[in-house]
Amino acid sequence: MLKDSEDAYGHALYDHFNGRGGYEITERDDGFFDVSLGPDLYFSEYETWSNREKEAIAHAEGRVLDIGCGAGRHSLYLQEHGHEVVGVDISPLAIRTCRLRGLRNAEVKSISEIGPELGIFDTIIMFGNNFGLLQGYEPAKAYLRKFSIMTSDTARILAESRDPYRTEVPEHLEYHEFNRKRGRMAGQMSLRVHYKKFVTPWFDYLIVSKEEMQDIVSGTGWVISRCFEESQGIYSVVIEKE
Helix, strand or coil: CCCHHHCHHHHHHHHHHCCCCCCCEEEECCCCEEECCCHHHHCCCHHHCCHHHHHHHCCCCCCEEEECCCCCHHHHHHHHCCCCEEEEECCHHHHHHHHHCCCCCEEECCHHHCCHHHCCEEEEEECCCHHHHHCCHHHHHHHHHHHHHCEEEEEEEEEEEECCCCCCCHHHHHHHHHHHHCCCCCCEEEEEEEECCEECCCEEEECCCHHHHHHHHCCCCEEEEEEEECHHHEEEEEEEEC
16 A cells, blocks of 8 residues: 555646646656646546447456556446446545445555455456556566456456557667566566655566557467557557456
8 A cells, every 4th residue: 555645646636626726747757747638537437438348348258357547437437337346556546436426336556456355357457558567578478367367257358558669769769778688578668657755666567569468468278369550559458257
């Protein structure tokens, strides 16, 4: 669980929910700063979602685990459509926001704390580039194997990522090379989030191409069965058990 002083993301969401604006600044470990699309995206309604999200979420079945649920936009949509949903997030204020918005089952947990006590799921969702929460090549394979024992025989994972190579930004290309030199995947980022006086701890976040995702999934008991892609290399996938 994040301390209050570390919950930058949660404070931004909670402020936005209460009509006090909110923004999100990300800092990468090479000194690169960026401003995200922010809370407007995290609170967006189904009608404004991308076609790839709409196509992918249509494959949700049964009991659902939303990893990195944020403000709960995907969880709430599925709950409204009759699914039992468990939303988890490392941010206490994100979970408070989800509960205030009506999500019936929301818990403060990091991805490393997810375990059998949550029960068996039919669908795991990781939208909003949240395949990145798998952190790196080897950790991702380990998490996928763990997900296999937490899910039913016909379970699926609905996830989103972005091809890191679809860029011409010099700072991003330099970062790819910086990563390769230290034995990391090109799109494996170390980040922290700033909002007002709040700053998260550093965390790893993995952005991968479709080919890299296929390599990660291979040998874990899962297989990519569908891919929905739009512009700028952003794509959603349906991952099913072999």
